[in-house]
Structure formats: structure tokens, C-alpha cells
Amino acid sequence: MAFDIDHFTQTSERVGWEDLDLDVFRDDPLPPATLRTLRYMADVEYHTVCYLRDMLVTPSHAEGDVTAFMTFWNREEFWHGEALSEVLRRHEISLDFDQLKAKRLKLGWKDRLAPIKQSVAANLAGTDFIAVHMAWGAANEWSAGTAYRRLAVLEDHPVLATLLHRIAKQESRHVAFYATQARTRLEDHPRAQRLTRLALRRFWGPVGTGVMPESEVTHVMTHLFSGPAGRVQAAHIDANIARLPGMEGLRIVQDALDRRGVPT
Amino acid sequence: MNEAAAVREAPVSESAAPAQTAAPGIGAQADRRAAAAFARPGLPEIDQSAEFDVRAYAQTAEGLRPEQADLAAFTEEPLTRPGLDAVAMLAGLCAGCVAQLREVLVTPSHRETRVTAFLTTRAYELHWSRQTLRAILAASGAAAPSHSAGRRELAPWRPARRALTSNLLGHDHVALTMTTGLLETLLTDLLHTRLPDLDPRLAPIALRLHHMAETHAAFYEEQAHLRLARSRRARLITRAGLRRWRWPGDQIRPRLPLRAFGTSADLVKLHARLASLPGLTRHHLVTA
Numbered sequence: 001m002a003f004d005i006d007h008f009t010q011t012s013e014r015v016g017w018e019d020l021d022l023d024v025f026r027d028d029p030l031p032p033a034t035l036r037t038l039r040y041m042a043d044v045e046y047h048t049v050c051y052l053r054d055m056l057v058t059p060s061h062a063e064g065d066v067t068a069f070m071t072f073w074n075r076e077e078f079w080h081g082e083a084l085s086e087v088l089r090r091h092e093i094s095l096d097f098d099q100l101k102a103k104r105l106k107l108g109w110k111d112r113l114a115p116i117k118q119s120v121a122a123n124l125a126g127t128d129f130i131a132v133h134m135a136w137g138a139a140n141e142w143s144a145g146t147a148y149r150r151l152a153v154l155e156d157h158p159v160l161a162t163l164l165h166r167i168a169k170q171e172s173r174h175v176a177f178y179a180t181q182a183r184t185r186l187e188d189h190p191r192a193q194r195l196t197r198l199a200l201r202r203f204w205g206p207v208g209t210g211v212m213p214e215s216e217v218t219h220v221m222t223h224l225f226s227g228p229a230g231r232v233q234a235a236h237i238d239a240n241i242a243r244l245p246g247m248e249g250l251r252i253v254q255d256a257l258d259r260r261g262v263p264t
Numbered sequence: 265m266n267e268a269a270a271v272r273e274a275p276v277s278e279s280a281a282p283a284q285t286a287a288p289g290i291g292a293q294a295d296r297r298a299a300a301a302f303a304r305p306g307l308p309e310i311d312q313s314a315e316f317d318v319r320a321y322a323q324t325a326e327g328l329r330p331e332q333a334d335l336a337a338f339t340e341e342p343l344t345r346p347g348l349d350a351v352a353m354l355a356g357l358c359a360g361c362v363a364q365l366r367e368v369l370v371t372p373s374h375r376e377t378r379v380t381a382f383l384t385t386r387a388y389e390l391h392w393s394r395q396t397l398r399a400i401l402a403a404s405g406a407a408a409p410s411h412s413a414g415r416r417e418l419a420p421w422r423p424a425r426r427a428l429t430s431n432l433l434g435h436d437h438v439a440l441t442m443t444t445g446l447l448e449t450l451l452t453d454l455l456h457t458r459l460p461d462l463d464p465r466l467a468p469i470a471l472r473l474h475h476m477a478e479t480h481a482a483f484y485e486e487q488a489h490l491r492l493a494r495s496r497r498a499r500l501i502t503r504a505g506l507r508r509w510r511w512p513g514d515q516i517r518p519r520l521p522l523r524a525f526g527t528s529a530d531l532v533k534l535h536a537r538l539a540s541l542p543g544l545t546r547h548h549l550v551t552a
């Protein structure tokens with residue numbers, strides 16, 4: 001299955017909510033646990049630009065299609081953040097540019113060093129590192145899509161569900177890009193497979209780990225993926241990742257849940 | 265909701281630093297508080313006095329699409345050399361945008377959410393401008409510049425070094441990024457306004473490109489102004505950075521000389537605009 005970058009850019013739109021009656025939340029507000037999860041999701045979406053940076057300092061940037069995808073992907077994710085912010089704003093929670101900045105400022109030295117480490121590691125490992133990035137991106141996009149769909153089911157609110165499904169639909173297109181890229185770069189490249197497997201097993205964490213406080217990661221994981229039904233979803237993400245060449249048997253999402261003591 | 269207002273003003277634990285993580289919330293109130301963490305007034309300053317409406321810009325930015333250009337006209341009667349060169353150079357400059365985005369993102373600017381929201385949208389616009397310019401070249405039977413044309417030097421160590429130095433220089437470094445953004449936008453825009461002289465059929469496209477550049481310049485100019493006005497260190501860093509500033513990147517082909525961009529009167533005007541920024545009064549930037 002090839003990914004058609006021209007089709008992707010030509011059909012890329014910012015996610016819309018103008019036709020949705022978000023004011024219903026004023027009389028019928030979402031429960032606090034859901035708001036907390038939405039807040040997390042919005043922050044992570046806005047944060048995409050930082051992932052974009054990590055990608056751009058690696059050799060993956062040296063390819064035209066990748067650059068075009070990144071440009072549009074970054075913009076779509078920004079609008080996911082804006083859409084979720086709109087919902088939060090209807091609950092008197094405002095996520096303005098200034099507050100997001102405060103969060104990024106607090107990342108401190110760890111974050112400042114990140115692009116340096118990335119750049120050095122990436123260039124040492126050469127083009128195999130692109131495979132890591134692509135597999136990593138695929139895992140993140142699978143997680144994001146599943147998380148939005150899962151929240152839509154859990155909340156069962158018609159307006160929220162419609163918005164979440166719109167976002168999830170775009171996440172599926174992101175999956176298509178990353179998974180296609182990962183597959184081609186892993187197939188018949190044992191060294192890339194070893195490096196990717198190692199990176200995912202040792203360093204991968206649910207999207208937002210390291211950026212968001214651990215308490216928030218645990219909240220979202222518990223909210224979305226606890227209990228038998230939640231675990232089924234997590235296993236589903238793992239199964240997708242495990243189908244990438246050389247990734248058989250990985251269960252990084254379920255491991256992340258176990259580590260945080262999320263109830264099965 | 266009264267509860268919300270009360271919660272937002274309460275001293276919420278600043279839980280972004282992983283080391284001092286707040287205890288996982290138990291119950292609805294803790295959830296609500298976590299959802300609103302940081303959602304408090306009184307946070308930094310520059311953004312709050314900025315008037316440029318980034319949200320409105322992001323919402324209305326469309327980009328100039330190839331289907332909006334009369335490509336058939338250029339197939340019928342191709343552009344001549346001067347027109348081709350100018351269009352090719354502009355396409356190359358658009359391609360440099362992502363490399364520029366990368367350079368910005370490894371500096372403290374990436375923590376500036378207003379700046380990154382702007383750059384995200386600008387990269388999207390420039391992608392379409394570039395596609396359109398390439399389509400015009402193709403319709404005229406000229407080879408479009410390759411993907412790598414206009415990319416800045418990609419030496420692997422370079423972004424790392426830049427991250428190191430600019431982070432040591434700290435937050436004030438953003439002023440330099442905004443100033444060079446303004447300068448490069450204004451220079452590029454000179455070439456936009458020359459296009460109709462080279463071929464009148466380029467006039468509608470030139471006008472669209474010019475309007476876009478004006479919006480970008482307005483953003484950069486306001487940001488540069490606010491930042492330079494506030495900090496002596498920002499002014500020092502910016503002046504030093506401008507002395508090392510080179511434009512365009514080595515890989516831009518074709519490279520038109522600066523006099524192809526505009527008359528010396530145009531350059532004087534451009535200088536005057538830059539000189540109106542705090543601390544740059546006596547700076548001579550562009551040499552033809």
C-alpha cells in the first residue's frame with residue numbers, strides 16, 4: 001500500500017467544528033475526568049511542533065516527500081489542539097498561547113538538550129534512524145486514533161463523539177504515512193529492525209510522556225485503557241505495531257499500562 | 265461556573281517538571297484542577313501585548329494553489345529567461361522555509377507557542393506558493409528546481425551547534441529570529457513586486473504573494489519590535505547575529521543579484537523600516 005503524498009496534501013484540511021453546537025456543554029458539561037483527559041490531548045497536539053523539530057534535525061528531513069508530509073501533519077495536529085481547546089473553553093478552561101508557553105519553558109534543560117542528543121544519535125545511526133522515527137510515529141498515531149475513538153465510546157456524547165471521530169479520521173491518515181514509511185524502511189533491513197526494536201522497547205512511552213507530568217499520563221491511561229474493554233484497545237495498538245517487520249511480539253502499550261499499575 | 269473560577273485562582277502545583285509531580289488526583293475536584301492547571305492569568309508579557317491575531321491568521325491562511333494560476337497561458341507562450349529566473353528563485357526560497365523552520369525550532373523560539381503557531385501556518389502557505397511557482401515553470405517547459413534546491417546547508421552537526429549556542433544565549437535569541445524573518449520576508453517581497461515588470465501575466469500571482477508576505481512581515485515586525493524594545497541583551501544578540509547573517513542560502517539556484525530585486529530606492533526604504541526597530545538604527549544590513 002503506497003502513500004500518495006500529493007493526495008494527502010491536496011485533501012488536507014484543518015479539522016472543523018463550526019457546524020457543531022459546542023454550547024451544549026454549557027448546560028450539559030463533561031465530567032472532570034474527561035476534561036482532564038481532553039486537556040492532556042490538547043497539550044500533546046499543540047506539542048507536535050516539538051516532535052517535528054526532533055524529526056527535522058535527523059536525516060529523515062533530507063527527503064522531499066517527508067518534508068511535505070511533516071508540514072501538513074504539523075498543521076493538522078495544531079488544529080486538533082485548537083478544536084479540543086474550544087471544548088475546554090466551553091468549560092471555562094482556557095488554554096491560551098501564553099499558558100502553553102509556560103509549560104514549554106518548564107521543560108528546562110532536559111528539553112534544551114533533546115535536539116542535540118537527537119541530532120547526534122540520529123546522525124551516528126544514519127539512515128536506519130529514519131526507520132526508528134517512522135515506527136515511533138506510527139505507534140504514536142495508532143495510539144492517538146485509538147484514544148480518540150475510545151473516549152468517544154466512553155463519553156457517549158453526540159457532539160463530543162462527532163468531533164473526536166473527525167480528529168481520529170485524520171489520525172488514520174497519519175498512521176498510513178508512518179506505517180508505510182516504517183514498513184519500507186524495515187523490510188529487509190535487519191540492522192534497522194534491531195535498532196527500532198531496541199528503541200521502542202527501551203524508550204517508547206505513551207504520547208506525551210516526558211512532556212506531561214507523570215500524574216497526567218497515568219490519569220489518561222487509566223481513564224482510557226483500564227478494565228477488560230480498555231485493555232482490548234491497548235492490545236489492538238500493540239498488535240498493529242507488532243505487524244511491522246521485525247517488531248513481532250512487542251507489547252509496548254500494555255507494558256506502559258502495567259508499569260503504571262493500570263487495572264486490567 | 266463558580267467552582268472553575270475558584271480553582272483557577274488557587275495555587276495549582278506547577279506540575280510540568282517530572283521531578284515534582286503532583287499526586288495522581290483522586291476524585292472529581294482533583295481532575296478538574298488538573299484539567300485547568302496553568303490556565304491562569306498573569307503569565308508572561310510579550311504575547312499579551314502583541315496585537316497580531318495569530319489565531320485569525322491561522323484560520324484564514326489558504327495558500328496560493330496551482331489551480332489559481334492561469335497555467336495554460338504559460339504553456340501557450342512560455343515565460344522568457346528573466347521571468348523564469350525570478351520564478352525559480354522564489355520557488356527555491358519557499359523550499360528553504362522548512363529548513364528555516366528547523367533552525368527556529370532548535371532555538372528557544374520553539375517554546376514560543378505564538379511563534380510556532382505562526383510558523384506552522386506559514387510553512388503551509390509557502391508549500392502551496394512553491395507548488396504554484398513550480399507549476400508555472402513546468403508549464404513554461406522549464407525544469408523545476410529539485411527538492412533540495414534552496415535547502416540550507418545540512419551539515420549534521422550544525423543544528424546541534426546552533427541549539428547549544430542559541431540556548432546558552434537564552435530567550436532573547438528569539439528577537440534575532442524575528443528580525444531575520446522580517447528582513448528575509450521584505451527582501452523576498454521586493455522580488456514579488458518586480459514580477460509584473462518581467463511578465464505582466466505574473467501580476468495576479470505577484471499580488472497574492474505580496475499580500476502574504478505583508479502579513480508575515482507584520483507578524484515578524486511586531487514580535488521583533490516588542491522583544492528588542494524590552495531587552496538590551498536582545499538588541500546585542502540581534503546586532504551580532506545580523507553581522508553574521510547571510511542570505512539566501514548557498515544552494516539557491518538561480519541566484520539573482522540584489523539589484524535584480526529592486527532599485528536602490530527600494531533598498532533604502534527597506535533599510536529605513538529595519539532601522540525603525542529598537543537598537544538597529546545605525547545598522548547597515550544589505551549591501552548590494
Ligand SMILES: [Fe+2]
Pocket residue numbers: 045076077080144167171
Ligand atoms: Fe492529532
Ligand SMILES: [Fe+2]
Pocket residue numbers: 077141144170171174
Ligand atoms: Fe496525528
